[in-house]
Amino acid sequence: MSKVQSGAAEGGFRQAMAWLHTWGGLWACWVLFVIFLTGSLGVFDEPITRWMKPHLPQASEATGDTRMGDGFDRPQAVRMARTWFEENQPDAHFWGIGLPSDEDPSIRLFWQDPQENFHNARIDASTGNPVDGSRERDSEGGHHFVHMHFEFHGGTAGIWFVGAFTMAMLVALVSGIVIHKRIFKDFFTFRPGKGQRSWLDAHNALSVLSLPFQLMIAYTGLATFYALYMPAGIAAHYDSEEAYFADLLAQPAAQEITGIAAPLAAFDGMLLHAEQQLQRPASFVSIEHPNDSSASVRVFGRFIEKPGEYRLLGDGGGRVFFNGVTGEQSDVQMPGELRGGAAQDVQSVMANLHFAAFGGHLVRWLYFISGLAGAAMLATGALLFMVKRRQRSLNEFGSATPRVYRVIEVLNVGTLTGLTIACVAFFWGNRLLPLGIADRPEWEIAVFFAVWLLSVVHAGLRPVARAWVEQLLALAALCLLLPLLNWLTVGDQLFSYLQRGDGERAGVELVALGTGVLSLWGAWRLTRPRRAPAAGRQRAAAAQARS
Amino acid sequence: MKSISPRSRALLSRTLAALLGGYALTCASVIFLGAVLPLPKSQAILAASLTSFAVYTAVIVWAFATPNLTRIWRVLLIASLALTGAGLLLGGDA
Amino acid sequence: MSLTLAVILAAALCYAGMAGLCLGMDRHHSQVWKAKAPNRQRLLRVAGWLLLALAVWPCVQIWGAAVGPVVWCGMLSVGAFTLVLLLPYRPRVAALLAAVAAGVGLPVLLLSAG
Numbered sequence: 001m002s003k004v005q006s007g008a009a010e011g012g013f014r015q016a017m018a019w020l021h022t023w024g025g026l027w028a029c030w031v032l033f034v035i036f037l038t039g040s041l042g043v044f045d046e047p048i049t050r051w052m053k054p055h056l057p058q059a060s061e062a063t064g065d066t067r068m069g070d071g072f073d074r075p076q077a078v079r080m081a082r083t084w085f086e087e088n089q090p091d092a093h094f095w096g097i098g099l100p101s102d103e104d105p106s107i108r109l110f111w112q113d114p115q116e117n118f119h120n121a122r123i124d125a126s127t128g129n130p131v132d133g134s135r136e137r138d139s140e141g142g143h144h145f146v147h148m149h150f151e152f153h154g155g156t157a158g159i160w161f162v163g164a165f166t167m168a169m170l171v172a173l174v175s176g177i178v179i180h181k182r183i184f185k186d187f188f189t190f191r192p193g194k195g196q197r198s199w200l201d202a203h204n205a206l207s208v209l210s211l212p213f214q215l216m217i218a219y220t221g222l223a224t225f226y227a228l229y230m231p232a233g234i235a236a237h238y239d240s241e242e243a244y245f246a247d248l249l250a251q252p253a254a255q256e257i258t259g260i261a262a263p264l265a266a267f268d269g270m271l272l273h274a275e276q277q278l279q280r281p282a283s284f285v286s287i288e289h290p291n292d293s294s295a296s297v298r299v300f301g302r303f304i305e306k307p308g309e310y311r312l313l314g315d316g317g318g319r320v321f322f323n324g325v326t327g328e329q330s331d332v333q334m335p336g337e338l339r340g341g342a343a344q345d346v347q348s349v350m351a352n353l354h355f356a357a358f359g360g361h362l363v364r365w366l367y368f369i370s371g372l373a374g375a376a377m378l379a380t381g382a383l384l385f386m387v388k389r390r391q392r393s394l395n396e397f398g399s400a401t402p403r404v405y406r407v408i409e410v411l412n413v414g415t416l417t418g419l420t421i422a423c424v425a426f427f428w429g430n431r432l433l434p435l436g437i438a439d440r441p442e443w444e445i446a447v448f449f450a451v452w453l454l455s456v457v458h459a460g461l462r463p464v465a466r467a468w469v470e471q472l473l474a475l476a477a478l479c480l481l482l483p484l485l486n487w488l489t490v491g492d493q494l495f496s497y498l499q500r501g502d503g504e505r506a507g508v509e510l511v512a513l514g515t516g517v518l519s520l521w522g523a524w525r526l527t528r529p530r531r532a533p534a535a536g537r538q539r540a541a542a543a544q545a546r547s
Numbered sequence: 548m549k550s551i552s553p554r555s556r557a558l559l560s561r562t563l564a565a566l567l568g569g570y571a572l573t574c575a576s577v578i579f580l581g582a583v584l585p586l587p588k589s590q591a592i593l594a595a596s597l598t599s600f601a602v603y604t605a606v607i608v609w610a611f612a613t614p615n616l617t618r619i620w621r622v623l624l625i626a627s628l629a630l631t632g633a634g635l636l637l638g639g640d641a
Numbered sequence: 642m643s644l645t646l647a648v649i650l651a652a653a654l655c656y657a658g659m660a661g662l663c664l665g666m667d668r669h670h671s672q673v674w675k676a677k678a679p680n681r682q683r684l685l686r687v688a689g690w691l692l693l694a695l696a697v698w699p700c701v702q703i704w705g706a707a708v709g710p711v712v713w714c715g716m717l718s719v720g721a722f723t724l725v726l727l728l729p730y731r732p733r734v735a736a737l738l739a740a741v742a743a744g745v746g747l748p749v750l751l752l753s754a755g
Contacts, residue, residue, distance in 0.1 A: 008558055008561050013612050020608070174608055230574065230599045310703075343586065346594075358708055359704055
């Protein structure tokens with residue numbers, strides 16, 4: 001069995017790695033492209049959310065203000081939230097209360113029903129009544145891209161799916177480094193207009209010049225979910241994950257539900273006590289097992305961004321734990337207090353490095369550019385695979401080879417341009433879906449997936465060369481007309497954003513316009529009569545005829 | 548039904564060894580390091596878990612670079628069992 | 642040092658530094674100059690490393706000792722990408738731009754540091 005030739009692990013280390021890079025990279029590249037493109041967009045989830053929800057205020061500059069008074073009556077807000085929960089969700093296992101702030105002046109409610117499903121709602125902070133969302137644009141916003149990025153909207157299974165492909169990314173990066181013979185000699189090399197040579201140059205340059213970022217982002221992504229991906233150590237040495245985290249972070253362990261009814265202590269008392277302790281406004285209150293004798297309450301301090309202060313560690317807002325029945329404080333972690341030793345510090349730094357929120361706008365832009373470089377690296381790799389084989393089949397799959405090649409071509413078009421079209425279509429869905437329909441955010445996501453599916457079907461029905469051009473033109477149209485659509489539906493557009501100094505919303509439209517121009521250029525490159533590659537083909541044909 | 552060629556079977560075996568066997572060995576490394584690293588146990592497990600993704604990458608690369616398939620399976624099996632056993636014994640969980 | 646100035650300085654120094662390293666190599670030196678010039682190439686390489694090292698300064702000034710190096714890494718990539726995209730199409734413009742970036746960036750860096 002060990003003597004059978006399969007292409008893998010043959011001909012020395014470098015050749016074995018070349019095989020692994022080609023085939024491992026090929027089967028992983030489409031999913032990874034989705035992860036990279038949506039992750040890059042997810043860097044700007046807040047600006048995207050603001051563009052999609054025109055009723056939200058413009059982003060304000062960080063002031064580092066830790067004062068309690070910001071015009072919101074938080075004790076009243078927790079009382080209102082509790083009244084709503086007691087009336088509507090008394091049997092829930094978990095209640096969460098997002099407190100009002102300048103960013104969102106309503107009270108956001110989250111709960112987990114006895115069947116373990118999560119739900120949410122919003123109530124008005126001044127009346128305590130449910131927010132009438134029929135007149136405002138209810139939207140999934142930029143969260144959509146973040147959720148596509150880490151779970152494909154697929155819950156825990158989705159997180160595992162993304163994790164598996166991130167491992168493939170690490171393996172592809174390592175094998176890629178091994179097979180790149182002249183990393184330093186070819187460091188700056190890009191020779192355009194030379195067919196396959198240019199695609200390889202572009203693939204190499206993109207990978208090598210952003211390699212630190214690609215390694216970092218893949219590894220820190222895995223480290224963020226380490227307890228999910230690598231539960232073996234915790235399972236072997238602890239009774240439960242909760243016990244492990246309680247030990248690691250020196251905090252009270254979660255209690256099992258007892259089934260003995262017990263009324264909760266007053267929320268406003270705990271809130272005021274916590275704000276006093278943390279010396280800052282609270283942002284969130286969570287209640288485990290409400291109205292059970294095991295009830296516990298946690299109050300989280302607001303995350304406060306101080307202007308000109310950038311850190312990778314110790315940026316938490318602090319939290320205070322209470323016994324939910326007696327209302328007594330059981331633990332307090334002050335803002336910036338570190339627990340869990342050097343290992344936890346490393347994990348926190350890794351997670352912060354991944355989330356790109358540590359260095360202001362410039363760091364977000366650097367992550368956006370590097371993430372797109374990663375997406376482009378995957379795209380050029382996928383294209384290179386087919387460019388290499390379009391002229392001369394390598395017959396890897398025997399008689400099925402042409403069909404497999406066709407599938408790869410369709411997946412290339414359906415992912416590279418198809419997904420990008422779907423991302424822009426998501427913005428169109430936000431502006432075109434009627435206001436006030438039930439589950440509007442879910443409909444936006446449905447538009448995204450429907451358009452993506454249509455793009456894949458289109459790629460499957462058309463000849464490859466035509467499919468590329470048509471999808472690039474569709475992408476260009478959707479991108480370039482987006483500001484116009486915004487003006488027609490909401491009455492706002494790029495210039496009014498710029499006039500008001502709303503850089504976030506203007507940025508969304510500028511990136512769309514840039515993408516539109518690039519795809520137009522791509523379509524033009526593909527349709528103009530070509531000379532050099534044709535000459536290359538003739539040379540190849542002549543060489544074949546000679547041999 | 549068409550029978551699977553020996554070539555495909557060898558490739559399938561290698562891929563399974565790399566992905567599943569590699570994951571098993573990686574888990575074993577976390578259990579072992581969680582017990583022996585000179586840190587409080589929870590921190591040792593965390594440190595081992597953070598390292599584990601590099602371990603997994605290395606094992607996959609090794610499994611696709613070693614020609615002898617039988618050897619890959621043998622090493623994965625013995626190392627996984629030994630590390631898990633040692634980790635459980637030394638960690639005082641067994 | 643203001644944020645904007647730091648971003649521009651870091652970008653300029655990273656680009657110029659990358660250009661120095663690049664044009665010091667035989668292959669790319671010949672894209673701009675006809676004849677080989679070992680002394681000039683050595684000088685370009687040394688200058689390249691120096692400029693890249695100096696680019697750490699504005700990053701650390703604004704983002705601090707922890708985040709600054711991360712920003713610097715990102716700037717290195719951006720500088721290199723710009724160069725790689727420009728070089729094959731307009732090699733002389735790429736070299737001239739690097740000279741301007743270094744020529745203006747260095748004095749500004751000295752002034753803002755002093």
